[in-house]
Amino acid sequence: MxxxxxxxxxxxxxxxxxxxxxxxxxxxxxxxxxxxxxxxxxxxxxxxxxxxxxxxxxxxxxxxxxxxxxxxxxxxxxxxxxxxxxxxxxxxxxxxxxxxxxxxxxxxxxxxxxxxxxxxxxxxxxxxxxxxxxxxxxxxxxxxxxxxxxxxxxxxxxxxxxxxxxxxxxxxxxxxxxxxxxYYDPDVTLTIKNHGSDNNKGVTKTIRFIVPGSIYQSRRNYDLILVAFEEAAKQTQVKIELIFPGPLLRYESNYGLTLKKRFDRINSSNSNLMIHYNSGRETTSTDEYNGYMQSSDVIVSQMPLNGKKMFKYYDEKYCESTACHYADLARFCKPGIFPGSFKMIPELAQIVDIYYTESELIAIILKYTNREFLTNRKSKAERLSRKYFSKxxxxxxxxxxxxxxxxxxxxxxxxxxxxx
Missing domain, CATH: 3.40.50 (Rossmann fold)
Incomplete structure (x- = not known):
């Protein structure tokens, strides 16, 4: 209520x-x-x-x-x-x-x-x-x-x-x-496959990374993520897409506008990196969000390195006093990239890469530009999701x-x- x-x-x-x-x-x-x-x-x-x-x-x-x-x-x-x-x-x-x-x-x-x-x-x-x-x-x-x-x-x-x-x-x-x-819901995958998705490009040379969640300056880790992806794009010939489905202007509109300008600058200056974003104020529909997630290859957590989160002027910490939303990995059968503040869940250890520094994040991004490595990780993600995270x-x-x-x-x- x-x-x-x-x-x-x-x-x-x-x-x-x-x-x-x-x-x-x-x-x-x-x-x-x-x-x-x-x-x-x-x-x-x-x-x-x-x-x-x-x-x-x-x-x-x-x-x-x-x-x-x-x-x-x-x-x-x-x-x-x-x-x-x-x-x-x-x-x-x-x-x-x-x-x-x-x-x-x-x-x-x-x-x-x-x-x-x-x-x-x-x-x-x-x-x-x-x-x-x-x-x-x-x-x-x-x-x-x-x-x-x-x-x-x-x-x-x-x-x-x-x-x-x-x-x-x-x-x-x-x-x-x-x-x-x-959680893992086979109906989600089946619905997307049956109806298609504007976001699903099928077989493509582009590797698609997605950063789910609402846009907050105080809770997130955008600077490190953007710097790392810009640098990784310079070190590979593989085209990379980075998707932010959360509405930029819903919660902290001034910061959202700042991010939009930064996204546009990156898109106009880096031929190997394209950023897609939601410039509106409303949360995307379930079907649209599921489409973005399903058509992506790798989920990137936007948790800050120190894991700190401010909620209604209370200090919280991801993976301790508040949840880190790891379950998207299971729902969409995707491998994930998380900062060192993530407390590893044993069932997900085979499909999660952890970084502590900018250079480590860059190396992980580049690792996923190897299509064979990516395919192997996605197969493991589906197997683990069905086994541990279904209804x-x-x-x-x-x-x-x-x-x-x-x-x-x-x-x-x-x-x-x-x-x-």
Missing amino acids: GNDDHWIALDNLCHLLSEFDVKIFTTIEYVKELNRLGCKYYLKHELEIKEDSESKSNFLTRIRSEIEKSDVIMLETLRTEFEWFAKNRLNIPVILFVHCLNWWAFPKKRWPLFRILRNIKGIRSKLTVFNLIPSIKGENVLNRQRVLMNVDALVFHDPGMVDYYYSNWTPPFHQIAVMPYT EPIMRLFLKQMLSEQVNRIETTKHVVGTE
């Missing part, structure tokens, strides 16, 4: 839960975004939409009795109404999906107020900071702590978050499970971690998914 960009994650979750009886409680605004992006799996489940005349808290109060008739509620993302969930302990097991663990669980990771104000430009913005970013208010910080006391289990998208949680959370512990943000093994592990004592019963029970 709050501002949320995790529409694709919800749709993927609906697919993973397709064998269960699921009802989704959400808002019309959220459904419109699901439809705009071309999400389809959620349509197979029952929906209940908040009335326009209802406040969010009134909606939650109205549906509470129905929710408590279910066997479990999953809060796929919770960004608002902390006070309601802090004051209302539901009489069924509650599972909370956590994307940024420090923001949720560890208030000391929040920036001090003087640092927040120093980071914000404009007197008016400084004076209204708590209205602009209500989650940093003391009452909301406290309510998030109380919410955690009212949930039974936490789900992380990155296995590295499990160790971080146990190292920093004071017992008693929640039940913990890991579920990737996305069946993911759900088997999830049930084992989360519901091991109730597996037999849960197969026929009802789930409720909230899209806060």
